[in-house]
Amino acid sequence: MTARASTRPRIRTRTLSAAAAAAATALAAMTAAVPAHAAAPAHDGRPAHGGAAPTGLFTPPANADSKAQVLDLLRHGKLKDAAGVLAMTLTPQAVWFDGGTSPADTRKAVDATVGAAARAHRLPVLSLYNIPGRDCAQYSAGGAADTAQYQAWIDAVRDGIGGRPADVVLEPDSLALVPADCGMDDAQGSKTAERYAQIHYAVDALEPPAGTHVYLDAGHSSWHSVNDIVPRLISGGIDDATGFFLNISNYRSDAELAWYGELVSSCLSYVSAGGDAAACPNQYWPTADAQSWLDANVHAAPSAMKHFVTDTSRNGQGPWTPPAGVYSDPQDWCNPPGRGTGARPTLNTGDPLEDARLWVKIPGESDGQCTRGTAGPEDPERGYQDPAAGAWFPQQALELVHNADPALLP
Template sequence: MRRPFRRAAITALALSTLLIAAPQATGAEAPTSTDGHGPRLYTPDPNPDAARQIVGLVKAGQYRDAARITAMIATPQAVWFGDQSPAEVEKLTRDVVRDADRRAALPVFALYNIPGRDCSNYSAGGAANTAEYQAWIDAVARGIGSRDAMVVLEPDALALLPADCGQDDAQGTKTAARYTEVNYAVDRLEPLRGTRVYLDTGHPGWHSVNSIVPRLIKGGVEHAAGFYTNASNYFTDDANSWYGKLISSCIAYVEKSAGDAADCPNQWTPRADAQTWIDAHVRVPASRMAHFVTDSSRNGRGPWTPPAGKYTDPQDWCNPPDRGLGARPTLRTGDPLQDARLWIKTPGESDGLCLRGTEGPEDPERGTVDPKAGDWFPQQALELVRYAEPPLLPAK
C-alpha cells in the first residue's frame, strides 16, 4: 500500500492542475465518481511516481497532460496486494476498508499471491506453498472483516495453471494444489458479510468458453459471486460483456442442467447462433447465474495488432504502444449479469520488460528499456491519457 504521497496532497495538486489546464471541464464526468447512483467505487492512493510525473509536467508547462494524469489517478481503481506478510496485508486491508467506509465507497482488491504466480515470469512471486497461501488469505479475511469489498481473486490463477507452463509433474500435483488454493480463498472470503469474490477467466482472446468454464467450476465459482475478464488486457467492452454472458450461460447449463461445457457456444460462434442456443438451453434467471466484472482500464482503443511477421513473439499483452484508457468504472452497467466495469489493472504501471522475441534489452516497439512489472511507466501513462476513449478532459 503506497503512502509517501498522501491523498490530501494529491487532491490539492489535482485541483490546482485542473484549474490551470482545464477550466472548461465543468460538467465533464467527475473522475472520482462512478455514475452518481448508489455506492461509489474506491480510489486508492496513487503510485508516488505518478505524482512526480504530474509535478514534472507542470514544471515543463505541459498543463493539459498534467491534468490528464491527475484525472487518471483520481479515478477509482483496484488496490493490489501480493507480497506482504500476513500481518502486513491484514493491517493494510483493514486500513483500506476503513478508509473506504468513511468515504461511503466500495473498495476493489486484486489479490495476487498464489504460489507459482505468473508461471515465474515478469510478475513472479507469490506464497511459497499452499499452507502459506491459506494463512495469507486468512489475514486478508480478518482485515476485511464485516465491511464491504469486491475481490478480484488471483489474476491468471485459472487461465494460466502450472500445467499450462510446464511447471507441473506427471501427477499434476501443482495444478491440483492451485485448485485447492483458489477454492480455499473463495470459501474463506465469499461468506464474509459484505464481500463478493470473482474468479479469473483471462480474456476473450485466450481461452474458449468451453475450456475456461470447467476450470471455473473446479475453482469453486458456484460458491463465488462470479468471475472477471480482461484483467490487465485490452479487449473491448463489447467483447468482454459478450464473453461474460457466454461463460455465465455455460456455467448455468453445466451446473443447473447437467450439460457438458463442450456443447456451449463460445466467443467465436456467430452471435445469432449463440443467442439461439442460450434461449433454448438456459432457463435460469440472471439472479441465480454467475455474475461477472470486466476491466476497462486500458481498452479504449482495443487490442494492439503487432506488425505482421516482425516479431517471433510479439507479446501483444505487454506494454503495447498507443493504447488508451477505457470507459470509467461503474457499478451500473445496465446488464443484469455484469456487476461492474472496473479499472483492475493500475493504468500507468508497466507490464514488464517486453522484448518481443528479441535479445533486448530495449523494447523494439518503443526503443526504450521498459520498467519492470508494477513500476510506473511515464511514456505509457501519457499514451493512455492522450488516447483515452472516452476522453479524460473535454476538447479544447
C-alpha cells in the first residue's frame, strides 16, 4: 500500500547566527549551479490547459522543519548535505490539502497556492486528501465526517482554483483502498458504493473548469492487478477525468510504472469499447504476450486514451526488499531505509500516455511510525521511533539526498 502524508507542523523560523550566515553564503555559492528543475511545457498528447500555458511546475514553500535542518547542517559545517537538502526542497512538489479547515478557509488556501503559481507562470499540483474514512483509520486517519461535508469541501477547492491551471491528484488511496478492503463496509457494500460516488462527485466538480486536470487513484504496479483496478477507476468516474495517478508515496521503478500505466490505460480503452476488464492482460503476464494482446485488441490513439502521472519523489533506488523472515509485517512502504529521490518532475516525459512525472509525496516527510509487526514504538529497521506521518524526518531526508538518482547536486 502507499504511504501517507498529512499537514505540516508549523515552527518559528530560527535567526541566523553570524557563523551560520557566513556558511549560508558558502551554501549559496555551492547551490548556484543547481538546476531549477522546472518542467517543460506539456506535450501535444495532453489536452491544453485554459489560458496562458504554464512554463513549468510550481515549487511551494518548503516544510519549515526542512529549513531548520539546513541551518543545523550549516552550523556544523556540513555544506554539501545542506546544499542537497536545500536542492531537494527547491524541486517542484505537490501541495497537500487534507481538510481540517472550514470551506471558506479551504477556498482561500487553494486560491493562494493557485494564485502564486499563476503569477509565476507555473503549474501547481494539488493533492487532495480528505475523503471520509481516509486510510482505513490507520496512519493518516481522518478526512471529512460525511458525504455532505466532503462535497462542500470539494466545492471550496473548485472555487479556490477558479478556472486557473492546476493538476489535481484526487485522494491517494481512495480507490486502491476502498472501505471493503479494510473491513469498514457492510454486507451490501454501501460504504464502498458511497466512496465511488464521493470520488465521482469530485471529478464532476473539478474537471469541467478549463484549467483543471483531475487524476484518480490507481495505486501502483505491486498492489492491484490491472483487472482489479480498472473497474474501480470506472466506478470512480474515470470517464469524466483526465486520467489516473500511480505510485503516490511509494517506490516502484519508472519502467515498471510506465508499463503498468500503459496496461491500465489500454484496458480502460478496451472496456470503453465494450470489452471486459477480466480479459485484459495484467502486469504479471509475460511482456511479449501482453503486447501481442494489446496490438490485437486496443486500436485507439494515445490522445484518445486515459493518461496517467507518476510520483517519482522517492523511487530513485526502487523498492526496498525487507530481510526474509524477520518481520511479520515488513511495511515495505513505510519509511524504508536506503531510498533516494527519483526522476525530476517534468511534463515532458517522452511517453504519449504519461502526462507527467511529479513529486507528490514531499520527500523528507515521514510515512508514519513504522513498527513492522513488532510491539514498537521503535522502528526495528532503524532502531528509533519514526516521526508521525507528515512530520519532517531529518535522517530520511539525508538518505534521500545521498541516494538520489539522478543526483540532486552537480
